[in-house]
Amino acid sequence: MSLVGDLTEGELLDVLLPILGSGARDGDGAADHDGQATPDRAHVDEIGPGDDAALVHMPRGTLVTVDGLVEGQDFVWAWPCGREQDPADAGWKSIAQNVSDINAMGGEPRHVFWSLQCPADTPLARIEGFARGMRAALDELAPGCRVSGGDLGTASELTSTVTVLGEPGPSGAVSRSGARPGDVVAVAGRLGWAAAGLALLLGDAPVTADAEPFVQAQFRPRPPMGAWRESAPTSLMDVSDGLGRDAHRLARASGVRLELSGAPLRARADELLPAVRALRSAPVRQDVGTGAAPASPGVASGHSDDDAGAALRLVLTGGEDFALLGTFPDAASVPDGFEVIGRVAGVGPNAATGAADRVLLDGAPLPAAGWDHFAGR
């Protein structure tokens, strides 16, 4: 079995760049890693991998985001439920979580920069698989995006840091601070599925067939790319850490209150019932990865929620589905793919007293609960 450490850095690049399909090394006119880059590219005025830095052009300005995926924190090679982590799924997620942030700004991903550190005794096949998963995610989620550079190194755990440059849509970047009283609040994509999958993976029992879709949602999240196209959202963000936590961030950034309705969220919770039932017989192991149960404490820790309550908790606090949370001027302007879940109100003169009522669910304050790396929950 070849190991990453059997290769030089240049040899490893020669293995990975063709898989990533970045173009500058695997065809005529490709750069030589010891020589001068002579890119033979569609955009001849751009410079990609092979030079000291990339040169890119984006006429409407450039959106930039970066996020890391770390072994032990974001995935583990052997899950307590008995499943092995497929490196291709980890590669998929490393792309998905980043192209999602460009999507969340109303933009199109254009360039990826991949910084990979791993132990020298990592099987080469694992890194090749990781790169194949990245390519698959780009093909499906961001076909107009290419790998334009990166960095390789060693570390005691695999760490994949992806930077994505994106191009704002025709009406410009959409921030999380533009929600205005009178707007409607809407969501595109799933809520709670990836968190249910994580709880199942961290559980003490094999995953049953009816719970498998939730595990797939954790392994290969599919952000609703471009769901904002042909619309004019007043604000947008992606739900990476849980609806409660991220809705508070949007409300605060916009200086508004979000009034959410329970009915559409309870309907979404119904979809999670098979996972909740499976979790009843698969208690979450607390000693794996971050040592933290996922953001589904009701299910995970023997909390006395009924199944519907536990499922709603997953919808309200589960991260990593990379849904889009947005606001639109009125219900008629909400595009296909988004579902209205509430309305935007002003904060009122007394709201300075506390952040708790920035987000209401059926009139009651919704806690800013969700994932936090440092709190481990």
Ligand SMILES: Nc1ncnc2c1ncn2[C@@H]1O[C@H](COP(=O)(O)OP(=O)(O)OP(=O)(O)O)[C@@H](O)[C@H]1O
């Ligand atoms: N080390 C850092 N230095 C500078 N800015 C940072 C740093 N870490 C985070 N930020 C900024 O803080 C903000 C919140 O970061 P965070 O990673 O939570 O982004 P997010 O979009 O809210 O979440 P996610 O990446 O999970 O979608 C972002 O604007 C980010 O650029």
Ligand SMILES: Cc1ncc(C[n+]2csc(CCOP(=O)(O)O)c2C)c(N)n1
């Ligand atoms: C082993 C293991 N432990 C915990 C989690 C859960 N988790 C990790 S990152 C994150 C939120 C988004 O992160 P970011 O804000 O960095 O984008 C969540 C919910 C996991 N996937 N694997």
Ligand SMILES: [Mg+2]
């Ligand atoms: Mg985000």
